[in-house]
Each structure stands twice: as C-alpha cells, then as structure tokens.
Amino acid sequence: MKDAIKMMESNMSPEAVRRAHIKAEQDIMTIRLAQLREEQNVKQSEMANFTQSSVSKIEKRKDIKISTLIDYLDSLGMGLEIITYPKMAVSKKQEKVLLKV
Numbered sequence: 108m109k110d111a112i113k114m115m116e117s118n119m120s121p122e123a124v125r126r127a128h129i130k131a132e133q134d135i136m137t138i139r140l141a142q143l144r145e146e147q148n149v150k151q152s153e154m155a156n157f158t159q160s161s162v163s164k165i166e167k168r169k170d171i172k173i174s175t176l177i178d179y180l181d182s183l184g185m186g187l188e189i190i191t192y193p194k195m196a197v198s199k200k201q202e203k204v205l206l207k208v
Contacts, residue, residue, distance in 0.1 A: 130169070133169040133170065134169065136171075137166055137167060137168060137169065140165065140166050140179065141166045143180075143183060143185065144162075144166075144183060147183050147184070147185075149182075149183060151163055151166075154179075154182045154183075155182045156178060156182055157178075157179070157182060162179075165179055173187075173189075173206070177208050181208075186207070186208055187206065187207070187208050188204060188206065188207045188208075189204070189205045189206040189207075190202050190203065190204055190205065191203050191205045
C-alpha cells in the first residue's frame, strides 16, 4: 500500500500532495471523533448539550470550529491540547502548547 501511495504522490505536485495529506487528516479526525465517543460507550443521543442530529453532523464534518470540538470533547469528559511546532524541526524542544482545555 505504501508503494502505491508513493507512486501516486510521485505523479503529483508537492502542493497537491500537501493538500491531499491535509484532506486525509481531516477525514481521519471525523473517524476518530466517533471512535472516542464509542470507546466511552456514549451513544449520539446521550451526548450532553448536543442533539443526536448535531452529533452526527459534527462527526461527518471535515472542518470543525475549535469551540465546537472543545464542547464535544467536554461532553465525553475529555480535554484538548493543541501543540504548535516548526514543520522542519528535528527536535520536540521547539513545540509549544497553544491551547489546553
């Protein structure tokens, strides 16, 4: 599978590869949100401060407001930490916590 991905990426511009990786990460995030909820044994209809339909919409979104994500995770009893880092850094020493709630 990795070889197939590398082969496809070799036919794409670096910018197209970057955009594809971003889109993939957004898709993966929506899957992870549902997995987090399911791991907590919480049904969509049981989420505090959300209707079942709004939870469904959140879990399908490719782009989500940070405030909505914080509220969603808070309803699961979870927090959020956003870390910034220079993309070209080889050391984690340059990482900075941007937000922790």
